[in-house]
Amino acid sequence: QVQLQESGPGLVKPSETLSLTCAVSGDSISSISWWTWVRQPPGKGLEWIGEIWHAGNTNYNPSLKSRVTMSLDKSKNQFSLNLSSVTAADTAVYYCARDTSGWRENDYWGQGTLVTVSP
Amino acid sequence: DVVMTQSPLSLPVTLGQPASISCRSSQSLVHSNGNIYLNWFQQRPGQSPRRLIYRVSNRDSGVPDRFSGSGSDTDFTLKISRVEAEDVGVYYCMQGTHSPHTFGQGTKLEIK
Numbered sequence: 001q002v003q004l005q006e007s008g009p010g011l012v013k014p015s016e017t018l019s020l021t022c023a024v025s026g027d028s029i030s031s032i033s034w035w036t037w038v039r040q041p042p043g044k045g046l047e048w049i050g051e052i053w054h055a056g057n058t059n060y061n062p063s064l065k066s067r068v069t070m071s072l073d074k075s076k077n078q079f080s081l082n083l084s085s086v087t088a089a090d091t092a093v094y095y096c097a098r099d100t101s102g103w104r105e106n107d108y109w110g111q112g113t114l115v116t117v118s119p
Numbered sequence: 120d121v122v123m124t125q126s127p128l129s130l131p132v133t134l135g136q137p138a139s140i141s142c143r144s145s146q147s148l149v150h151s152n153g154n155i156y157l158n159w160f161q162q163r164p165g166q167s168p169r170r171l172i173y174r175v176s177n178r179d180s181g182v183p184d185r186f187s188g189s190g191s192d193t194d195f196t197l198k199i200s201r202v203e204a205e206d207v208g209v210y211y212c213m214q215g216t217h218s219p220h221t222f223g224q225g226t227k228l229e230i231k
Contacts, residue, residue, distance in 0.1 A: 038168075046160075046168065046211055048220040061219040062120075095167055101215025102158040102173035106180055109167040 002026040004096050004110035012090075012117050018083040021073075022096030022110060029072055030054055035079045036100050037070065039092040040112070047092075051101075052079060086117045121145050121214050125223035131231045138199040140226045142212035147192050149216070156215035159188055159197045162225075163208040172197065204230060 008020035022035070029035065037049040050060035052070040060068045069082040083090060093112040100107045122145040132138045140159075148155045159172040170179050172188035175195060185200040199206060207230060212223040 045225045046162075046213070046222040048213075048222065050219075059218045063219070100158070100170065100213070101220060102156040102170075103154075103215070105173065105177065107170040107173075109169065112167050 002108040006110045006113040018086050020081045023078045029077050033098050036097045037081045038095045041092045088117050091117045121217050121221050123223035125226050130228045132202045133231045135201050138202050140197045142195045144193045148214050157195050158213045160211045
């Protein structure tokens with residue numbers, strides 16, 4: 001049973017960097033997979049932030065590209081998201097997930113973590 | 120970016136009746152490898168999204184067979200043959216063919 005769990009600060013100040021980690025269990029971060037971040041502002045729809053391939057290749061949403069960095073930590077079996085220079089518009093529930101694009105059967109999602117950007 | 124347009128945005132349905140959601144993309148979703156990465160997600164109230172259908176018409180494991188997907192190129196449909204109470208939530212189409220992957224606005228299904 002593959003499980004993902006997001007962790008990180010629930011409150012970030014404007015202009016600072018949002019940092020989240022997704023711990024993976026039941027699968028290896030080195031397995032052939034796309035590890036993905038999706039966010040959802042309160043009461044709104046889903047936005048794809050980007051993904052990182054098990055080998056380290058990344059695809060980012062151009063709307064966030066200059067501010068986003070994703071990485072893998074194979075020693076801890078987790079992957080991370082950094083979003084710099086945050087504003088109130090970055091307030092959202094952040095989800096980590098595996099293989100959402102449809103290239104293979106079965107996706108897996110974390111429960112999501114609310115990050116609020118406020119002074 | 121590929122724009123995904125869903126309709127309707129609100130869908131009241133009587134229990135046991137069928138339901139249908141349309142999704143249109145602003146450009147073809149046929150990948151260079153010939154696959155179409157059009158997926159459907161369900162988000163129940165207070166829960167994380169979960170995928171129901173991948174690559175147009177393939178059900179993910181554990182998804183009831185009352186859910187089906189169809190379509191091609193730019194026009195896609197999710198159908199529920201007989202709506203049950205547990206189907207309440209928001210449904211999103213999402214394309215994974217072109218980067219960035221993009222979601223539709225969401226369709227809120229409720230019971231009449």
